[in-house]
Amino acid sequence: METAQGLTVAERIRGKFERLTRAERQLANAMLANYPVSGLGSITAVAAASGVSTPTVARMAKKLDFGGFPELQAQLRSELKATISNPIAKHDRWAENAPDTHILNRFADAVMENMRQTLAQINPDAFNAVAALLSDHDRSVHVVGGRITRSLADYFFTHMQVIRNGVTQIASNSNTWPHYVLNMKAGDVLVAFDIRRYEHDIVRLAEMARSKDVTLVLFTDQWGSPTAKHATHSFHSRIEAPSAWDSSVMILFIVEALIAAVQTATWEETRDRMNALEALFDRTKLFRKFI
Amino acid sequence: METAQGLTVAERIRGKFERLTRAERQLANAMLANYPVSGLGSITAVAAASGVSTPTVARMAKKLDFGGFPELQAQLRSELKATISNPIAKHDRWAENAPDTHILNRFADAVMENMRQTLAQINPDAFNAVAALLSDHDRSVHVVGGRITRSLADYFFTHMQVIRNGVTQIASNSNTWPHYVLNMKAGDVLVAFDIRRYEHDIVRLAEMARSKDVTLVLFTDQWGSPTAKHATHSFHSRIEAPSAWDSSVMILFIVEALIAAVQTATWEETRDRMNALEALFDRTKLFRKFI
DNA sequence: AATTTTGTGGAGTATTTTCTTCACTAGCCC
DNA sequence: GGGCTAGTGAAGAAAATACTCCACAAAATT
Numbered sequence: 001m002e003t004a005q006g007l008t009v010a011e012r013i014r015g016k017f018e019r020l021t022r023a024e025r026q027l028a029n030a031m032l033a034n035y036p037v038s039g040l041g042s043i044t045a046v047a048a049a050s051g052v053s054t055p056t057v058a059r060m061a062k063k064l065d066f067g068g069f070p071e072l073q074a075q076l077r078s079e080l081k082a083t084i085s086n087p088i089a090k091h092d093r094w095a096e097n098a099p100d101t102h103i104l105n106r107f108a109d110a111v112m113e114n115m116r117q118t119l120a121q122i123n124p125d126a127f128n129a130v131a132a133l134l135s136d137h138d139r140s141v142h143v144v145g146g147r148i149t150r151s152l153a154d155y156f157f158t159h160m161q162v163i164r165n166g167v168t169q170i171a172s173n174s175n176t177w178p179h180y181v182l183n184m185k186a187g188d189v190l191v192a193f194d195i196r197r198y199e200h201d202i203v204r205l206a207e208m209a210r211s212k213d214v215t216l217v218l219f220t221d222q223w224g225s226p227t228a229k230h231a232t233h234s235f236h237s238r239i240e241a242p243s244a245w246d247s248s249v250m251i252l253f254i255v256e257a258l259i260a261a262v263q264t265a266t267w268e269e270t271r272d273r274m275n276a277l278e279a280l281f282d283r284t285k286l287f288r289k290f291i
Numbered sequence: 292m293e294t295a296q297g298l299t300v301a302e303r304i305r306g307k308f309e310r311l312t313r314a315e316r317q318l319a320n321a322m323l324a325n326y327p328v329s330g331l332g333s334i335t336a337v338a339a340a341s342g343v344s345t346p347t348v349a350r351m352a353k354k355l356d357f358g359g360f361p362e363l364q365a366q367l368r369s370e371l372k373a374t375i376s377n378p379i380a381k382h383d384r385w386a387e388n389a390p391d392t393h394i395l396n397r398f399a400d401a402v403m404e405n406m407r408q409t410l411a412q413i414n415p416d417a418f419n420a421v422a423a424l425l426s427d428h429d430r431s432v433h434v435v436g437g438r439i440t441r442s443l444a445d446y447f448f449t450h451m452q453v454i455r456n457g458v459t460q461i462a463s464n465s466n467t468w469p470h471y472v473l474n475m476k477a478g479d480v481l482v483a484f485d486i487r488r489y490e491h492d493i494v495r496l497a498e499m500a501r502s503k504d505v506t507l508v509l510f511t512d513q514w515g516s517p518t519a520k521h522a523t524h525s526f527h528s529r530i531e532a533p534s535a536w537d538s539s540v541m542i543l544f545i546v547e548a549l550i551a552a553v554q555t556a557t558w559e560e561t562r563d564r565m566n567a568l569e570a571l572f573d574r575t576k577l578f579r580k581f582i
Numbered sequence: 583a584a585t586t587t588t589g590t591g592g593a594g595t596a597t598t599t600t601c602t603t604c605a606c607t608a609g610c611c612c
Numbered sequence: 613g614g615g616c617t618a619g620t621g622a623a624g625a626a627a628a629t630a631c632t633c634c635a636c637a638a639a640a641t642t
Contacts, residue, residue, distance in 0.1 A: 014412050017527070018519060021589055025514045029529075032408060037372040040331060041365075043630055053591040058631055069630065070598085074332075080371075081328045094406070098415035103555075107548040108410055115385070119399055124389035151446035158439060159536060197572075243551035244565075245450060252543050257398040260534035264394070274535070281488075312619060334600060344621040349601055360600065361628085 008079050009072060010035055012064040023052045024060045036076040043069045106242040111249050114238040117222075118250045126233045127254075130217050131261035133189050133233075137164060137269075139215075140188045142180060144170040146202060149193035152219070152251055156191065159259045162277060163270045174201040178208065186213035194218065194225035195239060195246060206230040219251050299370055300363060301326055303355045314343045315351045327367040334360045397533040402540050405529040408513075409541045417524045418545075421508050422552035424480050428455060428560075430506075431479045433471060435461040437493055440484035443510070443542055447482065450550045453568060454561050465492040469499065477504035485509065485516035486530060486537060497521040510542050 007015070013028045020028055030050035031039045039046060046069075047054045058069050066072040094108035134141060141160060145153025150172050157169040170180045184190070190209045194202045206216055206227045218231035221239045228234045235254050241247035263270055298306070304319045311319055321341035322330045330337060337360075338345045349360050357363040385399035425432060432451060436444025441463050448460040461471045475481070481500045485493045497507055497518045509522040512530045519525045526545050532538035554561055 014414075017412075018515065022514065023590065029408075029513050032412065033404070034372060037368055040368050040371075042628080044628085054630075055591060055632080056589090059590095077328060077331050080331075081325060094410040095413055095415055096411060098418075102415055103548050103552050104410060104413065104415060104418060107544065107551065108406065111406070111544060115399065115402070119385040119395060120387060122386050122395065124386055124393055124395065127389075127395060148446075148449060151442045151449065154445060155439075155442035155539070158442065241547065241551065243547065244554050244561075245547070245550060247547050248446070249540055249543055249547065252540055253398065253402060256532065256534065256536070256538055256540065257394050259536060260398065260532065261394050263535050270535075314620065333598080335598085345600075346602080346621065347619090350620095 009039065009064065009075055016064060020060070020063070023056045024063070026050055027052045027056055027060055036080055039073065039076050103242065110241050111247060114240055114247060114250045115253070118236070118238045122235065127258070127261070130233050131258060131265060133215060133217070134160070134258070134262045135265040137166065138187065140166040140168065140185070142168045142170055142184060142188060142190045144190065144202070144205060145193040146199045147197070149195055149219070149248070152248055152255060153193050155252065156255050156259070160262070162273060163259070163263055164266055177201065177205050181205070181208045181212065184209055184212050184214050188214045189217060190214050191217045192219070192227060193251070194227050195221040195251070196223065198225040198227070203227050219254065221246065300330065300355070300366055307355060311351070311354070314347045315354070317341055318343045318347055318351055327371055330364060330367050394533065401532050402538060405531055405538060405541045406544070409527070409529045412527065418549070418552070421524050422549060422556060424506060424508065425451070425549070425553045426556040428457065429478065431457040431459065431476070433459045433461055433475060433479060433481045435481065435493070435496060436484040437490045438488070440486055440510070440539070443539055443546060444484050446543065447546050447550070451553070453564060454550070454554055455557055468492065468496050472496070472499045472503065475500055475503050475505050479505045480508060481505050482508045483510070483518060484542070485518050486512040486542070487514065489516040489518070494518050494521070510545065512537065
C-alpha cells in the first residue's frame with residue numbers, strides 16, 4: 001500500500017477517487033467544492049452539507065489513510081495555513097498541474113472570454129421569447145443542423161423530445177429537406193444551427209420555411225450566418241478557440257440554458273412525461289439503478 | 292450596547308481590544324496572528340497555542356457577542372469561505388441586461404464552477420497520454436456514446452474523422468455492438484461517453500473491448516460511470532446545472548481541447564487531409580465562399 | 583430467481599470538546 | 613497589613629462530536 005504521507009487531502013481524494021463508493025464520491029465532491037473550507041466544520045456539519053451520513057465521513061477519512069476525521073481536519077488546517085501565508089499562490093491557472101501554455105489552460109482562457117462576450121451581448125428578451133415559443137404546444141418544433149452543428153442539433157432534439165410533444169429532427173441529408181417542409185405549418189418553429197463554413201442549403205431551408213410562416217430561431221457564430229436575415233431570433237455565440245477548429249461550447253451553453261428555461265415553463269407536462277419515461281426505462285432495464 | 296452583527300471577528304477583536312484583560316489580549320493577539328487559521332482548532336488547541344486557559348477563550352467569545360466559541364468559529368469559517376472562493380473575480384452578472392436570477396446568469400455561475408472544478412482535478416499527464424494515443428495512426432479509434440452523450444460522441448467523431456484515418460463511429464443501437472467489436476484489434480482505442488443514468492450496455496461493450504486488449508478512454512461525470520473501472524484513462528467532468536438536466540458543457544470542452552491537441556500532434560497529415568477536404572467541398576459547392 | 587457481496591445510514595456508545603463553577607492569586611485602596 | 617475587587621485556570625458537568633455496530637438495501641454474482 002502506498003503511503004499517503006505528505007499529500008494534501010485534495011490529492012488523496014483525487015488519487016483514491018476511483019476506489020470511492022457512491023456516497024463517498026458525493027462527499028468528496030462536496031469537500032472539493034469550496035476546498036478546503038467545506039471540510040472544516042464538525043463531522044456532523046460536513047456530513048449534512050454533503051447529504052451523506054456521519055459514518056460515511058468517518059469511513060472516508062480512514063480510507064484516505066487518516067486516523068479519523070479530526071486528523072483529516074488538522075491536515076486541512078495546516079494546508080490552509082500554508083496557502084494563506086502565501087498569497088501569491090492564487091489560482092493563475094485552471095489546470096494546476098499543467099503549465100500555462102498547456103492547451104487545457106489556453107482553451108480555458110478562450111472559453112472564458114467567449115462566455116463573457118457571448119453573454120454580454122445576448123438579449124434576454126429574445127431568450128425569453130424563444131423559450132416561450134418553444135413552450136407553446138400549439139407550435140411544432142423542427143430542428144436542423146449542419147455538418148459540424150448536427151451534433152448540437154441532435155443534443156437539443158434529444159432533450160426537447162423528452163420535454164414536449166411535437167418535436168422533429170430533420171435528417172442531415174439535405175435532399176430530403178423539402179419533405180420535412182411539407183409537414184411544417186404556420187406558427188411552427190424551425191430551430192437551425194449554422195456556424196462558419198455556412199451552408200447554402202440551410203438558407204434555402206430557411207426560405208422555404210419562412211414562406212410557410214414558420215418562425216426561425218437560429219444558433220450561429222459571432223459573425224452570423226447568412227440565414228440570420230430570415231431569422232426571427234438569432235443567438236450569436238463566440239466560437240474562438242486556440243485550435244484549427246471553432247469552439248461550440250457557448251452554443252451548447254445557450255442550448256442547455258434554453259432547455260432549462262423551457263423545462264421550467266412546461267414543468268407540469270414535462271414532469272408527467274419524465275415519469276412515464278422512467279417507467280419505460282424500468283421496463284427495459286436500460287439503465288442502472290444508481291444515483 | 293452596539294450590535295456586532297456583520298462585523299468580522301478581527302473587527303470585533305480590535306473594537307473591543309481596550310476592554311480586554313491581560314490573558315484575553317494575549318489570546319486576541321495569537322488569533323490575529325495567522326488570522327483566521329489560528330482560530331480554527333478546538334478550543335483546547337486555541338487556548339494552548341495562545342498560552343491561556345480554555346475558560347479564557349470561551350469568555351472572550353462571549354465578550355465579542357458570540358453565543359460561544361463554536362459560534363465564533365463558524366463566523367471565521369464563513370469569512371474564510373468568502374475570501375478563498377474568489378480566485379477568479381466573480382462576475383456580478385454575466386448577461387448584464389438580465390437579472391441575477393435569470394437562468395442565463397445562474398447557468399453561467401454553474402458552468403464557471405464546473406469549469407474550475409473539472410480543470411482542477413484533471414490530470415494533464417492523462418490528457419497528454421490520451422492525445423498521444425489518438426495521434427497514433429497504428430491504432431484505430433472507435434467512438435461510442437449513450438442516450439444523451441451520443442451527440443457528444445458524434446461531435447468528437449465528426450472532427451476526428453477529418454483529422455485522421457481509421458476512426459469508426461459505433462451506432463447507437465447496442466444490439467449491433469458486437470459486430471463492431473469484431474473489427475477491433477489489440478492496441479485500438481475505444482472512446483466511450485457515459486454520464487449518469489449510466490448505461491448497462493456500455494459496461495458490456497467495455498468488457499468486450501478490454502478482452503481484445505483495446506485501450507479504453509472514458510468521458511464521464513464527477514461520480515464516475517461503472518465503466519470507469521475498465522478504463523485506462525477517464526475524464527471526470529462536473530455536470531452540475533440549475534436544471535432538471537445535467538450540463539455537458541465541460542465534456543464538450545475537454546473533447547474540443549483534445550481535438551486541438553491531436554490536431555497539433557498530427558498536423559503534417561491533417562493539413563493534407565484538410566486541403567483535400569476543401570477541394571471536395573469546392574466540387575460539391577456545399578459551402579459558401581465566405582470568410 | 584437465489585445468494586453473496588458491498589455499501590449505507592440509524593442508533594447507541596465512547597470520546598472529545600465546551601462551558602460553568604469555584605477556589606486561588608494578584609493588584610489595589612484604605 | 614487587611615479587606616476588597618477583578619482576573620485566572622483547575623476541575624468537573626454538560627453538550628457536542630466522532631466513532632462503532634448492526635440491520636437493511638442495493639448491486640453483483642451465481
